[in-house]
Amino acid sequence: MPTPSRYWREIPQRYRYEAGRCKACGFICFPPRLVCPRCGAREFETTKLAGTGTVLTYTIIRVAPEGFEDQVPYAVGIAELEDGVKLTAQIVDCDFASLKIGLKVRLEFRKLSEDGEAGIIHYGYKFVPA
Amino acid sequence: MRDVAVIGVGMTKWGELWEKSLRTIFTETALLALDDAGVDTIDSMVVGCMSSGLFVGQEHLGSLLSDYLGKNPAPAARVESACSSGGLALRQGFIEVASGLSDVVLVGGVEKMTDVTGCEATYALGTAADQEYEGYHGLTFPALYAMMAVAHMHKYGTTREQLAQVAVKNHLNGSKNPLAQFPFKVSMEAVLSSVLVADPLRILDCSPITDGAAALVLCSLETARKRKKPFVRIVGSGQASDTIALSSRKDFCWIESTQIAAQKALSMAGRKVEDIQLFEVHDCFTIAEIMITEALGLVKKGRGGKAVEDGLTAIGGKFPVNPSGGLKAKGHPVGATGVAQAIEVVKQLRGEAGERQVKGAKRGLTQNMGGTGGSSVVHIFEAD
Ligand SMILES: [Zn+2]
Numbered sequence: 001m002p003t004p005s006r007y008w009r010e011i012p013q014r015y016r017y018e019a020g021r022c023k024a025c026g027f028i029c030f031p032p033r034l035v036c037p038r039c040g041a042r043e044f045e046t047t048k049l050a051g052t053g054t055v056l057t058y059t060i061i062r063v064a065p066e067g068f069e070d071q072v073p074y075a076v077g078i079a080e081l082e083d084g085v086k087l088t089a090q091i092v093d094c095d096f097a098s099l100k101i102g103l104k105v106r107l108e109f110r111k112l113s114e115d116g117e118a119g120i121i122h123y124g125y126k127f128v129p130a
Numbered sequence: 131m132r133d134v135a136v137i138g139v140g141m142t143k144w145g146e147l148w149e150k151s152l153r154t155i156f157t158e159t160a161l162l163a164l165d166d167a168g169v170d171t172i173d174s175m176v177v178g179c180m181s182s183g184l185f186v187g188q189e190h191l192g193s194l195l196s197d198y199l200g201k202n203p204a205p206a207a208r209v210e211s212a213c214s215s216g217g218l219a220l221r222q223g224f225i226e227v228a229s230g231l232s233d234v235v236l237v238g239g240v241e242k243m244t245d246v247t248g249c250e251a252t253y254a255l256g257t258a259a260d261q262e263y264e265g266y267h268g269l270t271f272p273a274l275y276a277m278m279a280v281a282h283m284h285k286y287g288t289t290r291e292q293l294a295q296v297a298v299k300n301h302l303n304g305s306k307n308p309l310a311q312f313p314f315k316v317s318m319e320a321v322l323s324s325v326l327v328a329d330p331l332r333i334l335d336c337s338p339i340t341d342g343a344a345a346l347v348l349c350s351l352e353t354a355r356k357r358k359k360p361f362v363r364i365v366g367s368g369q370a371s372d373t374i375a376l377s378s379r380k381d382f383c384w385i386e387s388t389q390i391a392a393q394k395a396l397s398m399a400g401r402k403v404e405d406i407q408l409f410e411v412h413d414c415f416t417i418a419e420i421m422i423t424e425a426l427g428l429v430k431k432g433r434g435g436k437a438v439e440d441g442l443t444a445i446g447g448k449f450p451v452n453p454s455g456g457l458k459a460k461g462h463p464v465g466a467t468g469v470a471q472a473i474e475v476v477k478q479l480r481g482e483a484g485e486r487q488v489k490g491a492k493r494g495l496t497q498n499m500g501g502t503g504g505s506s507v508v509h510i511f512e513a514d
Contacts (some may be wrong), residue, residue: 010262031263037378045277057284057382059276060329061268068254070266076273078377087267093212112267124266 007120014124017107019085025063032087035074037065043092052130053081067113079105079127091127131228137347138167144342145311152242153184153198155343160199160238160473162347168357172347173232174205178214178219178239179465184199184254186245195238206406212258213414215239215342216290217369217498217507223348224367224509233350239469241342251339255464258501260375268369272336272415274376274502276328279417281382283330285432287322287419290330290357292435294321297458298446304455306485311461312371333482335416338428340461343387344469345475354514362476365493366401368394383432384394385418387506388425389495392484395508402426406510408478409449412499419443422497422504423451445488453478453486468498469508479513483501 012018013031022031022042030049035042060075061068068074075091076101091099092110105127112122139163155222156177156493164170169302177195182188203491216239223237243251256265259274282288298318303311316334353377354361354475373379376465379386403426413419420434428449429437437443443451452476454460457467475494477483491513498507 014266014462018163024180037373057281058276059273059331060326061270061273062326062328063252063272064249065256065265065270066249069249071268074268076267076269076277078277078382083279087376088269088377101280122266126267 004120007122015078015109017114017125018047019045028083028085037048049085049107050082052104052106053079055079055091055101055105057101057126058088058091058099062097066130075099077127089125093128098129106130132230133225133351134147134227134348134364135351136364136472136476136511137349137357137359137361138163138169139472139476140164140166140345140358141309142338143309144341144463146234148242148244149411152188152240154241156195156238156240157198157343158165159343160236160345162196162354163236163347167347168359169234169347170237172201172204172234174226174237174423175238176215176219176226177206177208177233177509178210178215178224178468179208180210180215180241181254182242182466184257186242190490211505211507212500213412213464214468214498214500214505214507215465216470217496217509218468219365220346220468220509221369221507224364227350228347233353235348236345237348237469238345239341239466241463241465242341243339243463244341248339252350258374260321263377264374268499270328273333275415276331276415277376278382278421278502279330282417282421283506285383286435290322291329292418292439293335294318295438296413296419296486297321297440298459300452300456301415303445303453304459307455307460310455311338312457312476313455313457327507331415331417337414337457337462340463341464342461342470344468345465346472360480361514362374362479363512363514365512366395366399368392368508369399370394370506372504374501375469376502382393384426385420385421385499385503385506387503388422388499388508391506391508392497393437393442395510397512401493401510407450408453408475408488408492409451409498410454410474410494411456411495412467413449413452413458414462414499418499419451419456422499423449426495426497429493447488450488453483453488468496471496471498472509472511475511479511
């Protein structure tokens with residue numbers, strides 16, 4: 001589980017959805033990188049992820065890793081956002097029966113997990129049906 | 131570059147080895163390999179292990195294992211590439227002998243996975259995925275492969291039954307392997323009614339949690355020839371990397387690192403896949419074997435499900451895949467898997483595979499993979 005410094009360091013992505021747009025080719029990296037995976041350029045400007053997208057694939061997790069045991073079963077998926085970024089997150093507020101490839105979703109800021117009684121509460125984005 | 135031979139192999143029964151520690155499991159198999167080779171002195175050793183730190187709280191494995199094997203001060207290194215750590219150890223040993231730096235190298239792989247709870251093991255395995263952008267959201271390895279399966283079924287019409295057929299085939303093969311963790315058959319009905327882990331994958335689609343080790347002795351062709359005993363040559367070695375986050379891939383149905391690693395190994399060997407009679411591949415999940423048969427070029431894209439259904443990949447089929455029982459039935463002590471794949475191929479090429487022998491096998495291929503395909507290592511072996 002993350003230490004406070006690690007958690008704090010990741011806040012721009014988890015809370016504010018900050019991505020890096022390559023100044024040379026326009027490719028958007030999430031999380032931000034130092035080298036563009038598409039063109040190799042090294043200059044980026046900060047941009048915010050598009051808020052909506054489409055589910056490309058999904059599953060329902062029945063056996064959870066440490067820290068998520070009390071949430072099973074829960075749905076997760078990979079969605080492609082309007083800006084072309086593909087990202088992985090839980091899909092919530094959605095009947096399992098209505099999960100499908102092509103489902104329109106939007107990002108919503110939610111609680112993800114917690115470290116324990118006195119630990120950090122982890123927040124971040126989840127997908128909800130748009 | 132010098133030619134490289136495998137002159138000895140060692141493996142013990144895999145399973146939940148509660149009475150044995152990591153160092154004991156490794157040392158037992160390493161001694162078997164050294165005895166099989168008839169070698170006592172080694173120039174160095176390389177050990178593949180994914181996560182002894184998380185599984186048993188022990189790092190610095192190279193020295194620990196060299197010490198317990200009685201080989202100090204021989205140089206010893208532990209290498210890691212998630213579930214392809216064993217394949218990587220083999221490649222590093224191969225490079226070391228091929229370069230001329232060492233003449234005799236012990237290559238091992240080990241993982242001791244049952245000293246932690248199932249939840250902790252799931253977490254440790256999950257570190258082979260992107261911890262910040264997959265693990266943070268509660269993703270597991272079965273979940274990532276389940277998402278690959280959903281995509282493959284959607285795009286190519288691969289069926290739930292075809293996935294199950296991979297498990298049925300590999301357990302049939304594994305029932306003939308006395309060292310397998312699960313040396314028994316499973317029926318299609320048993321797979322389809324086993325408990326769901328991550329839809330559509332059920333527990334019998336998944337490779338198990340296993341304690342185990344495996345070891346090989348490599349040497350130069352020159353040294354191998356002096357021994358006047360049968361040996362097997364490594365004629366091709368290839369490795370490639372890809373994104374570790376599944377979401378960053380162009381196509382969730384295609385394992386590009388395997389395709390590239392296989393191309394490199396085949397090109398080094400000067401062979402085509404049609405020249406190879408058996409394949410030990412990384413069936414960590416049933417969908418993985420289907421996608422690997424496609425990436426290796428045994429079948430066209432999208433046809434992997436049909437291939438297993440038609441018996442193409444059975445022993446006796448055109449391309450026998452996982453005659454050992456694969457990760458599914460033999461077990462998957464992650465760091466040892468890639469080395470054990472090579473052991474199966476060596477045994478097959480020496481004609482020592484018993485009931486699961488692929489008749490007339492002259493060449494075999496191993497494909498070992500880390501994560502969801504973030505790394506792949508492929509080797510090609512030939513009977514001398
Ligand atoms: Zn760029």
